[in-house]
Amino acid sequence: MSLDVNDLAVYYRTLRGDVRALDGVSFSLADGEIMGLAGESGSGKSTLGKSLIRMDARMRHVAGTVRLDGAELPVADDARMVPFRFHQVSLVPQYAMSALNPTRRIGRMVRELVRSRGVDYAGVHPELLRRLELVGLDEQVLRRYPIELSGGMKQRVVMVVSTLLNPSLLIADEVTSALDVSTQRAVAEALAGFRDRGFVKSMVFVTHDLALVHQIADTIMVMYAGRPAEKASSRTIIEAPRHPYTRMLISSLPEVGVTFAGKRLQGIPGRPPGLLDPPPGCRFRDRCPLAFDKCAEQPPFAEVAPGHWAACWKAE
Template identity: 50%
Template sequence: MSENILEVKNLRAYYNILKGQVKAVDDITFNLKKGEILGLAGESGCGKSTLASSFISRKKPLEYVSGEVDLVGHEIMKMDEAEFKKLRLKTISIIPQYALDAFSPTKKIRTFIKDLAHQHGIKTDRAFMEKVEERLDLVNLDKSVLNRYSIELSGGMKQRVVMVISTILDPDFIIADEITSALDVSSQRFVATMLANLRDLEIIKSAIFITHDLSILYQIADRIMIMYAGNFAEIAPTDEIVARPRHPYTRALINSLPKVGIQYHDKRLSGIEGTPPHLLNIGDGCRFRDRCPYAIEKCEETPIREKVADNHYVSCWRWQELGSDLNVEE
């Protein structure tokens, strides 16, 4: 697990709109190792999807501002849309939400798969369709789904069909963007486990699993990265971040969960008061400071990313003095 599939250094990607710049991805640094599932979490609007889309396309008004992104030897921030297209499905792929809902209800799943494959220049010959059938079997779907219409499938079944086609060329890196959000709890677990199985079988080499639900990440992620209002907050192995969060925002997220694999007894379950700041033309300083119970004057300055331990980094001026005691009352 030492070889890096993805290396992201000081990435900045902003939406340039009439009123100015929405600083949605602002100084993000992390890597993704071969064989790893990295969970990416944070409240709505914190930049998770923007970060993901900066790896797969160049679409205005999103603009790359600075930083470096190396994806298995490709410097992807320097690439244009045509070059991105060549990487899609084989090097990088995305499992989108609701992909099948946008598909015509009068066409069969077989047609959906063939249409999508053609869009990517893949021949849909017999060998290809046999591979599709094998993969359907891997995600516990009978090949008869090929002859059904999307409206005949449950949300979880649709998401598994989309997962099969997104991973059909064994991508190095897959982005799963909120693939479980619209599903009921048991389907969520099932779909997430299927993704982990594809990784275990080395069909996919690495994945970023985006969600605002930390409890689902606890089940499948090797490491978790937390973003807050476009900034990096914290990254650490899953057990470490859940047991010893260092950023006050991570701590608040963990504390607001009723249970995340571990029961924290006798602890007040607190939501996080307030809302994240608007990212349009936002200035310096820790973006969490208005909601942070520990904010001090120093937090008017943008915190730097510091190493807590191997594989554990945090951006908070006070991480050392605050420690990691989850039972601290806030």
């Protein structure tokens, strides 16, 4: 197991109390696994992604442990996380456009970054060139300012830089949401290529685009209101989801080749609960067509079939 998250709880501090953005999240990631992390806004998927690399000042680690390659990741301790970042855990930020300092040449920026990680730059330079070539950039880009690159080029540069030190875990936080559809796919495939070549061991791909994540991810975890709802192979999630939320989520997506002239696409009625003071029990209860008495009790995130976890009493 590459990554093992156990009962992770992260709250946001606000004046009105804690917002339970992550409340008891457990899952694991196998070596070489790309996990798509999907869910609607506010489901905690970005919080989970951030928790694994850097908590910001408002986030408070309440409970749970994260183990990466058998070693505990001190997620709550910003200073102790420093040696892990880029070496073990790395991040592809959401907006590559603003991820590069406009006043620095890219080559210089990479040099400073690599040095700040205590790595000799001359040693990684050939590898850097090789990887740039892999994503279709020549070494000229190192002598350019970010403003001289297109959005897609910047995104590729950022991907190469963030995986340069062969991290064990890569977190891609909504990397494709600012790109057009054809670039999205190229970026997603480049990331999958990085995994295939062993640049990164495993990857968490945070997105709300199920169609895209389905193409590159091995598994998909769907989150709802701060908790994982279901995790299974991408195929299973799309074709045979067991959690009612996942089912409704999938059914609300348009399908290629199907005409919706006669019927409207179904959304999910209702709204997710506020996380400031969430109701006890299953958090999807209010919107769930299958809800029954037992749902007042929190269902465990249990393995309902080999490699298929769901948090629902009726998922069996």
